[in-house]
Each structure stands twice: as structure tokens, then as C-alpha cells.
Amino acid sequence: MNDTKPASHLGIILLGAIVMATAFAAGMWLSSTRHAGEAGGIDGLLWPDPPQLAGFHLVDQHGRPLEAADLRGHWSLMFFGFTHCPDVCPTTLAALARAEDQLRKQPAYGESGRVVFVSVDPERDTPEVIAEYVNYFSPDFIGATASESELRALGRNLGVLFMKVEQADGGYSVDHSAGVFFVSPQLELLSVLTPPYTAADIVRRFTAVSQFLEKQG
Amino acid sequence: MKNPAMTVATLVAILLAAGPAAACDHLRAERGWLRQPPPGSDSAAAYLVLHNDGSEALTVRGVSSPAFARAMMHETRYVEGRAEMRHLHAVEIAPGGRFEARPGGAHLMLVEPRQTLALDDMVELRFECAQGDPLVTWVPVRRSAPTP
Numbered sequence: 260m261n262d263t264k265p266a267s268h269l270g271i272i273l274l275g276a277i278v279m280a281t282a283f284a285a286g287m288w289l290s291s292t293r294h295a296g297e298a299g300g301i302d303g304l305l306w307p308d309p310p311q312l313a314g315f316h317l318v319d320q321h322g323r324p325l326e327a328a329d330l331r332g333h334w335s336l337m338f339f340g341f342t343h344c345p346d347v348c349p350t351t352l353a354a355l356a357r358a359e360d361q362l363r364k365q366p367a368y369g370e371s372g373r374v375v376f377v378s379v380d381p382e383r384d385t386p387e388v389i390a391e392y393v394n395y396f397s398p399d400f401i402g403a404t405a406s407e408s409e410l411r412a413l414g415r416n417l418g419v420l421f422m423k424v425e426q427a428d429g430g431y432s433v434d435h436s437a438g439v440f441f442v443s444p445q446l447e448l449l450s451v452l453t454p455p456y457t458a459a460d461i462v463r464r465f466t467a468v469s470q471f472l473e474k475q476g
Numbered sequence: 477m478k479n480p481a482m483t484v485a486t487l488v489a490i491l492l493a494a495g496p497a498a499a500c501d502h503l504r505a506e507r508g509w510l511r512q513p514p515p516g517s518d519s520a521a522a523y524l525v526l527h528n529d530g531s532e533a534l535t536v537r538g539v540s541s542p543a544f545a546r547a548m549m550h551e552t553r554y555v556e557g558r559a560e561m562r563h564l565h566a567v568e569i570a571p572g573g574r575f576e577a578r579p580g581g582a583h584l585m586l587v588e589p590r591q592t593l594a595l596d597d598m599v600e601l602r603f604e605c606a607q608g609d610p611l612v613t614w615v616p617v618r619r620s621a622p623t624p
């Protein structure tokens with residue numbers, strides 16, 4: 260079976276070439292080289308210059324517009340994914356639902372805090388699909404998506420990467436930033452929790468970040 | 477000696493058949509479960525641990541399930557905070573070794589269910605090895621990982 264080696268190497272090179280070509284052609288290779296500081300000894304805190312959520316125009320799971328201003332006044336835990344993602348997305352959304360149960364007891368998060376799932380696969384994820392999907396995890400979750408260009412703008416804003424990748428079975432998958440994005444009531448992206456993480460990690464990070472923000476007064 | 481090439485081919489066939497026979501027989505599956513796909517999703521992931529109880533390395537070449545149109549061995553990798561899902565063409569397991577599929581890591585990617593997947597339903601998974609009969613195992617549909 261000596262001849263399988265070069266063939267599989269060629270396969271990897273080809274896949275790489277297809278991935279790059281797809282990424283650049285689609286213009287979906289977003290810049291995300293934001294470096295998290297360590298202000299106040301908190302890991303991954305984006306401080307003192309947290310990115311500010313700029314005006315974006317999403318559509319929520321009820322088909323209604325969801326804009327940056329709608330997230331003002333409460334904490335938002337944002338996660339980017341897509342419904343055909345069988346491993347990372349359900350694992351994360353289940354962890355977020357468990358974390359949210361804990362966070363509701365913290366005054367900073369309270370009843371108004373929201374988990375916001377943004378689908379980066381608008382081709383397959385219509386608001387109706389997203390509605391059923393997020394509701395499976397929690398009736399409190401907000402689900403949203405937008406046109407590719409809107410998603411690209413939001414991605415640049417927050418440092419979110421996503422890229423369509425062909426799968427061996429002819430379908431496609433979307434490589435995507437799998438962090439939890441902690442957005443303050445003032446619409447500042449204060450921290451990104453990078454994977455892998457548990458529900459307890461999410462609660463810990465939120466507690467640290469929200470306490471830090473309170474001290475800033 | 478009518479046809480030397482044929483003789484060699486026949487010999488190889490016999491050796492392969494007789495070789496370290498039925499390698500899949502030493503493959504054992506445990507702690508399997510399938511994450512119920514949320515409504516709206518046509519893709520599911522299953523997780524389990526495969527053990528090689530034999531004394532020789534074995535290669536798992538693929539997975540299939542009558543409950544899904546397509547099945548693949550996949551791996552999720554994290555690259556600079558990005559999740560990437562990639563096809564595993566084969567998985568080699570050392571003698572006495574194991575291959576663990578778990579959330580956020582390797583998983584069995586199951587696409588287009590042919591039946592409804594209610595909680596606690598049992599789903600058949602078949603693993604093909606380089607040699608030997610496939611390993612057939614059944615895993616329950618669950619909402620989340622079973623507590624160990």
C-alpha cells in the first residue's frame with residue numbers, strides 16, 4: 260500500500276488549495292488578529308480598548324430585525340455557528356444553556372442577559388430553521404442571521420472568522436470562530452472565551468469580566 | 477505454471493484472507509451515544525470509545541449506519557479559536573490502545589437521518605476494519621453526554 264501516501268498528500272494539498280481558493284474567492288477570510296490583554300489579571304480581557312459593536316443588521320428567529328441597539332442595556336453572550344454543525348455547536352449551546360441557568364442568579368446578568376446565536380450559514384439557516392433550533396436549547400435564546408455581506412461586516416467588527424469548506428461527501432461545512440463573545444450592556448466586546456470550554460468556564464469568565472467592568476465604574 | 481501473475485494474485489488473496497485474520501474481532505466499543513440532532517439540523521454526531529483488545533495494530537477504515545444516508549469519521553480541531561471539522565480517512569489503533577470520540581474532538585458524523593431519532597432510541601453503527609468482519613454496535617440517542 261505504498262502508493263497511498265503520495266496520493267493522500269496530494270489530497271491534502273488539493274484540499275488546502277480549495278480551502279484557500281474558496282476563502283479568498285468568497286472574501287470570507289476575515290481578519291481576527293485581535294490580541295487579548297490581561298488587564299486586572301483576567302485572561303482574555305479586551306481592555307482598555309474593547310471593540311465597540313457597530314451598527315449591524317441581523318434578522319432574528321421571528322423574522323424581525325435585530326440591531327446592535329437591541330442588545331444595549333443587558334449582557335449578551337454571542338456564539339457563531341450553524342445548524343448543520345453536529346459537534347461543536349450543540350455542545351456549546353448546551354453549555355451556554357447550563358451556564359445561563361447559573362448566570363440568572365447573578366445580578367449583573369439577571370433576567371435581561373441573553374445568549375445570542377448567530378448563524379454564519381444563511382443559505383441553509385432561515386429564521387424558521389433557527390427558531391426551532393435555538394428553542395431546543397432554551398426558549399430564552401436569541402437566534403439570528405443575515406446576508407453574507409452583513410455577516411462579514413459583523414465578523415470584521417468582532418474578529419469572527421468563518422469560511423465555507425467542501426466536505427468529502429459533497430456537502431459543506433463552515434469553519435468558524437467557536438469562542439463565546441462577552442458583550443457588555445454598553446455594547447463593548449470585553450472578552451472572548453476560546454474553545455474548548457465548559458459551562459463552568461463560561462460562568463467563571465462572565466463573573467470575572469462583569470466584576471471588572473463594575474470596578475471601572 | 478500457466479499464468480504466474482494469476483498465481484501471485486491468488487497467493488496474495490489467500491494470505492490476506494488467512495492473514496492476521498478478522499482484525500475487527502479485536503475491536504470493542506463502549507460508552508457510545510448519539511447526540512440527538514436539534515430540530516432543523518440534518519447532521520448528528522455520535523461518540524464512543526473503541527478499544528483494540530488484540531495484539532496487533534488495527535485500522536478502522538470507515539463507519540456507516542442504516543439510520544443515516546451518510547456517515548464519516550470526523551475530527552474537530554481548534555485552530556486559533558476557530559473550529560474546523562475534517563474527515564478522518566482511517567484510524568489506526570495500537571494493540572491495547574483506544575480511540576476516543578468525544579464532544580469537541582473526534583466524532584462520527586451522521587448525515588440525513590432516515591428515521592426519527594427519539595431519545596433512548598438505539599442506533600446501529602458499523603465499523604469497517606482493514607481486515608475482518610465489521611464491528612456492529614448500538615448506541616442510544618441522548619440529549620447530552622451520559623455522566624460517567
Ligand SMILES: [Cu+2]
Nearest residue numbers: 346550561585
Ligand atoms: Cu463532523
